[in-house]
Amino acid sequence: MTMTRQLNVGIVGARRGTGFIQPFNTIAETEVTALCDLNEETLRTVGTTHGVAKQFTDYEKLLEDDNIHIVVLATPENLHVPQTIAALNAGKHVISEVTAAVSLDQCAELVRAVRKSRTKYMMAENYCYLKSNVLIGNMVRRGMFGDIYFGEGEYLHNVKSLHHDSEGNPTWRYRWQVGVNRCNYATHHLGPILQWFNERVVSVCCLGTGVHTDPEYTMEDTVMMLCKTESGALIKIRIDMLSNRPPNSYYSLQGTKGCYEGSRGFGDQPKIWLAESGRGEEWMLLSAFEDEFLPDRWKNPPQEAAHLTDRLGDYFELRDFVDCIIEDTEPPLDVYTALDFTVPGLVSEQSIANAGAPIAVPDFRILD
Numbered sequence: 001m002t003m004t005r006q007l008n009v010g011i012v013g014a015r016r017g018t019g020f021i022q023p024f025n026t027i028a029e030t031e032v033t034a035l036c037d038l039n040e041e042t043l044r045t046v047g048t049t050h051g052v053a054k055q056f057t058d059y060e061k062l063l064e065d066d067n068i069h070i071v072v073l074a075t076p077e078n079l080h081v082p083q084t085i086a087a088l089n090a091g092k093h094v095i096s097e098v099t100a101a102v103s104l105d106q107c108a109e110l111v112r113a114v115r116k117s118r119t120k121y122m123m124a125e126n127y128c129y130l131k132s133n134v135l136i137g138n139m140v141r142r143g144m145f146g147d148i149y150f151g152e153g154e155y156l157h158n159v160k161s162l163h164h165d166s167e168g169n170p171t172w173r174y175r176w177q178v179g180v181n182r183c184n185y186a187t188h189h190l191g192p193i194l195q196w197f198n199e200r201v202v203s204v205c206c207l208g209t210g211v212h213t214d215p216e217y218t219m220e221d222t223v224m225m226l227c228k229t230e231s232g233a234l235i236k237i238r239i240d241m242l243s244n245r246p247p248n249s250y251y252s253l254q255g256t257k258g259c260y261e262g263s264r265g266f267g268d269q270p271k272i273w274l275a276e277s278g279r280g281e282e283w284m285l286l287s288a289f290e291d292e293f294l295p296d297r298w299k300n301p302p303q304e305a306a307h308l309t310d311r312l313g314d315y316f317e318l319r320d321f322v323d324c325i326i327e328d329t330e331p332p333l334d335v336y337t338a339l340d341f342t343v344p345g346l347v348s349e350q351s352i353a354n355a356g357a358p359i360a361v362p363d364f365r366i367l368d
C-alpha cells in the first residue's frame with residue numbers, strides 16, 4: 001500500500017486513550033499528534049511521556065484543528081455519542097471506546113449522524129481482536145465445531161476502587177456502569193461471541209443476584225443476561241464489577257461437533273474438544289491449533305508490526321480502521337455492529353425490572 005497522506009490522530013481521554021498511542025504510531029500512515037483531557041496534570045504527564053506535542057483541555061478546540069483527521073474517544077461512556085457526533089460534524093473519522101452508547105435515544109442519534117457523515121465511525125471493541133477469539137472465529141467458520149448453538153461470556157472485574165475519585169466524589173463509572181441495574185459493559189464478551197455466530201440478538205432475559213457486597217450500588221452484584229439470537233441460539237453473559245474476588249474474563253462455545261472453554265485463571269489453559277479428533281473425551285490445548293487456524297496476518301505480521309508481540313491485536317484493530325479510511329470501505333466494527341454489541345445490554349434493564357421477562361432487541365439497521 002502506498003502512503004497517500006499522513007493521517008494525524010487526536011486522542012481524547014488520556015487514561016485508557018494512552019493504549020492507542022503505540023499501535024497508531026506503528027502504522028505507517030498514522031501518527032498521534034494530539035491529546036485532549038479535562039485534567040491538565042494527566043494531559044501534561046501523558047503528553048510528555050509519549051512525546052505528543054499538541055495538548056488540549058477543550059475538546060471543541062481539538063475539533064477546530066484541521067490538521068487532526070482521526071479522533072479516538074476514550075472518554076466516559078455517556079460522552080461517546082455526543083462527542084462522536086461533534087467529531088463527525090467536524091469532518092473527523094472516529095474510533096470510539098466501548099460501549100457505543102448508554103441509551104436507546106443515543107443509539108438512534110449515533111446511527112443518524114453516521115449515516116449522514118462522509119467520514120468513518122468504528123467501535124474499538126478490542127476483545128474482538130484477542131488472539132484466542134480470532135482463532136475460535138476462524139475455527140467456527142471452517143466448521144470445526146459443527147453447528148454452534150450456545151456461547152458464554154463472563155466479565156468479572158471488581159473495579160469498586162474506580163467508582164470514586166481521590167476526593168470521594170462519584171466518577172462516571174458510578175453512574176453509568178454500576179448506577180443502573182442492567183447488563184452493563186457486556187460488549188467485550190457479547191461482541192466476539194456474536195462474531196462467531198455471525199448473527200444478532202433478537203431478545204434478552206436478564207436477572208441479578210441482588211445487592212450483597214455494597215448497598216451503595218444500584219446494579220446487582222452479578223447480572224446474568226440470556227440472549228436469543230435470530231437462529232434461536234443461546235448466549236449467556238455474566239457481568240460482575242462489584243463482587244469481592246479476583247478478576248476473570250471467560251468465554252465458552254458449544255456446537256454439534258465440538259466445544260471450547262476459555263481459561264478460568266490460576267494456571268488453567270484454554271481448551272477445545274472435537275468429536276472428530278478420535279481422542280474420545282480428551283480435551284486439547286487451543287494453542288495447538290494456532291498453526292492451522294490462525295489467520296495468516298497473525299502468523300506473518302506486516303513488516304511495520306514485526307516488533308509487536310503481545311499487542312498485535314490492538315495493532316490489527318487500528319490497521320483495519322485506517323485501511324477502511326484509506327480504501328473508503330465499511331469498518332469491520334461499523335455502527336450497526338457496535339449497536340448489535342451494545343443494545344442487548346441496554347434493553348436488559350427492562351427485563352431485570354420485570355422479573356426477567358423477555359425483551360425484544362431493536363435492530364438499528366431499520367431505523368427511519
Ligand SMILES: NC(=O)c1ccc[n+]([C@@H]2O[C@H](COP(=O)([O-])OP(=O)(O)OC[C@H]3O[C@@H](n4cnc5c(N)ncnc54)[C@H](O)[C@@H]3O)[C@@H](O)[C@H]2O)c1
Pocket residue numbers: 012013014015016017036037038039042057059073074075076077079097098099124125126171
Ligand atoms: N477496551 C477496553 O479494554 C477498555 C478498558 C478500560 C476502559 N475502557 C473504556 O475507555 C473509556 C475511558 O475509561 P477510563 O477507564 O480511561 O476512564 P477514566 O475515568 O479513568 O478516564 C477518562 C479520562 O477522560 C477525561 N475526560 C472526561 N471527560 C472529558 C471531556 N469532556 N473531554 C476530554 N477529556 C475528558 C478524564 O479527565 C479522564 O482522564 C470508557 O469508555 C471505558 O469504557 C475500555
